[in-house]
Amino acid sequence: MAYQRPEFKEQYENYIGGEWVAPIDGKYFDNTSPVDAGFIARIPQSNAKDIDLAVEKAWEAAATFNKTSSAERSMLMFRIADRIEENIEKLSMVETCDNGKGMRETLGADLPLVIDQFRYFGGCIRTESGSVTNIDSDTVSMEVHEPLGVVAQIIPWNFPLLMAAWKIAPALATGNCIVIxxxxxxxxxxxxxxxxxxxxxPPGSLNVVNGFGVECGKPLASHPNVKKVAFTGETSTGRLIMQYAAENIIPATTELGGKSPNIFFESIMDEDDEFLDKAIEGFVLFALNQGQVCTCPSRALIQESIYDKFMEKCLARVEAITRGDPYELSTMMSAQASNDQYEKIMSYIDIGKQEGAEVLTGGSAYKNEQYPNGYYIEPTVFKGHNKMRIFQEEIFGPVLAVTTFKDEDEALEIANDTQFGLGSGLWSRDVHQVHKVSSGIQAGRVWVNCYHVYPAGASFGGYKNSGIGRENHAMMLNGYRHTKNVLISYNKNKLGFF
Amino acid sequence: MPVERVSVTQAASEVIDRLRDEHGELMFHLSGGCCDGSSPMCYPAGEFRLGGRDLYLGDIHGCGFYMHADQFEYYKNSHTIVDVVEGRGASFSLEIPLGLRFLIRTHIFSDEELADVRPVVAAN
Structure with a gap:
């Protein structure tokens, strides 16, 4: 089934205080689609003045929204989810046009996960509570939750709506107002x-301000009147965000990427069954979202004893990836998100070749005849060793680096030989091996006999340089609120010091 | 003269000149990780707080070029060329409002070059 490029307005504005507000200095930039490099719409090129306005409007709204009941906030989450569900096809087409990822993914994964995120936090906030402890027979300690007030959020371009949902849902659920x-x-x-x-x-509870990082993102991240900053992106900006947060003494949560190992043990080849078929798909998932995923399984570690037979099947599956129109549901791989991302990926394919890695398949740009101006790259598989840059740097493209290992110890050594620790995968029919290896991996997520599944309720975040904080789980509620301890004495007698 | 670890194209130098006119002295820090990772980030000098594990690799067109030690572990054998392309990277890098994006191109050092390559030093 084929969808099509959706209709857009010629020009959009910022969404501040519940209204569409033009940028104060009147500047706009052109947003284009990576599918065809064509114009989408003019977008506000906002600056510190617009951020100041949005933060001010958010605080005005916070006076009441911070105090709404959990029942109201829960219902708000459910209503948002329902409304998105009613518009899922439209939003999927918009996301495909804006980001370049195929309808196969926006309609099949991104938007359903957005809906699930709001429903999950709608459920969480209604069912959880603080705690009360009897410290002794006369003393009661209450842990009470309060929203932070107004929070800042900066989201990435690889899952624009889903990453927005991951940040918006827990912040609204806890009663915060947002500038995003x-x-x-x-x-x-x-x-x-x-x-x-x-x-x-409620007007002002969720404010959207557009613009460039240095002109708009920095004033937001460093604003003296926001009480928390949440960011997903790369390490230099992550460090700047934490630096600004330190200057304002506010918390920051950051998700900064990974170089995730996907480990295939020999037992997967013990039978030629549906599980082997699943494992082969698990290998090919490096191409999901054109590889532009923080947890892209971009390092495949394959046990030596099965390398030849397993790789033959995997490469055949990679070469069966269908290309074509991103708006067509059968198209498996679509466009990279931007020209500069396309250029960067191509430069890393060049680095891999210069380093002496062997190109097993792909290794070049893809000519999409329907969209000759879009940004398309062949799914590429290199064979090399873990010290190569293509094994150590997040390319953020459809580029997989494959190597082999002898045994569990060597698999773990290679898996953990990285500056990051976000995602990881392991495939095995041996339950004892699964336990040992999943315990030994230094990463915030270990997928066992699956990969790239993101159900709300399964926490997501990094070890090492991959950042700080856990999203997609109720534990992020505490990332958006204070805990106030109310300590009550029912004893009429003084302490006795004075 | 030692072999340099970083260099810059003419096109990128011209962009640096434009940015320096507007923002004053500049610095570069190479990012890692997702989205705009492995991209040269251009900031006003001193904007990015260099830490004890950042390394100084050399100057490009009058700007210090820095990288975290964890990342340099995999750049020991690489000559990094800062170039510029049209595009719109995210991040707080200064060139983005111009509709341009700095990016790196790479030359892997030969054994002879490696024998004479400039030593890296702590950023601070």
Whole structure:
């Protein structure tokens, strides 16, 4: 089934205080689609003045929204989810146009996960509670939750709506007001979402300001009146965000990427069954979202004893990846998100070749005849060793680096020989091996006999240089609120010191 | 003269000149990780707080070029060329409002070059 490029307005505005507000200095930039490099819409090129306005409006809203009941906030989450579900096809087409990822993924994964995220946090906030302890017979300690007030969020371009949902849902659920900045490569899908859900939200509770990082993101991240900053992106900006947070003495949560190992043990080849078929797909999942995933399984570690037979099947599956129109549901791989990302990936394919890695398949750009101006790259598999740069740097493209290992110890040594620790995968029919290896991997997520599944309720975050904090789980509620301890004495007698 | 670890193209030098006119002295820090990872980030000098594990690799067109030690572990054998392309990277790098993005191109050192390559030093 084929969808098509959706209709957009010529120009969008910022969404501040429940209204569409033009950028104060009147500047806009052109947003283009990576599918065909064509114009989508003009987007506000905002600056510190617009951020100041959004933060001010957010605090005005916070006076009441911070105090709403959990029942109201829970219902808000459910209503947002329902409204998105009613518009899932439109939002999927918008996301495909804005980001370049295929409808196969936006309609099949991104948007269903967005909906699930809001429903999950709608459930969490209604069912959880603080705690009360009897410290002694006369003393009661209450741990009470309160929202932080107004929080800042900066989201990436690889899953524009889903990463927005991961940040918006726990913040709204806990009663915070938000100023959020989408990535400048993919600004329009969140604006279309606000057209769809804006009327459900108390004005000022969710404010969207667009613009470039240095002009708009930095004033937001360093603003003296935001009480927390949440960021997903790379390490230099992550460090700047934490630096600004330190200057303002506020918390920051960061998710900064990975170089995730995907480990295939020999037992997967013991039978030629549906599980082996699943493992082969697990190998090919490096191509999901054109490899632009923080947890892209971009290092495949394969046990020596099965390397030849397993790789033969895997490469055949990679070469069966269908290309073509991103709006067509059968198209498996679509466009990279931007020209500069395309250039960077091509430069890493060049580095892999220069380092002496062997190209097993792909290794070049893909000519999409329907969209000759879009940014398309062949799924590429290199064989090499773990000290190569293509094994150590997150390329953020459809580029897989494959190596072999002898035994469990060597698999773990290679898996953990990375500056990152976000995702990882292991495939085995041996339950004891699964336990040993999943315990030994230094990463915030270990997928066992699966990969790239992101159900709400399964925490997500990094070890090592992959950042700080856990999203996609109720534990992020505490990332958006204070805990106030109310300590009550029922004893009429003084302490006795004075 | 030792072999340099970093260099810059003419096109990128011209962009640096434009940015320096507007923002004053500049610095570069190579990012890692997702989205715009492995990209040269251009900031006003001193904007990015260099830490005890950042390394100084050399100057490009009058700007210090820095990288975290964890990342340099895999750049020991690489000559890094800072170039510029049209595009719109995210991040707080200064060139992005111009519709341009710095990016790195790489030359893997030969054994002879490696024997004479500039030593890296702590950033601070």
């Amino acid at each position: 900045k989408p990535a400048e490569q993919t600004p329009v899908s969140l604006l279309v979402l606000m057209e769809i859900i804006g009327d459900l939200l």
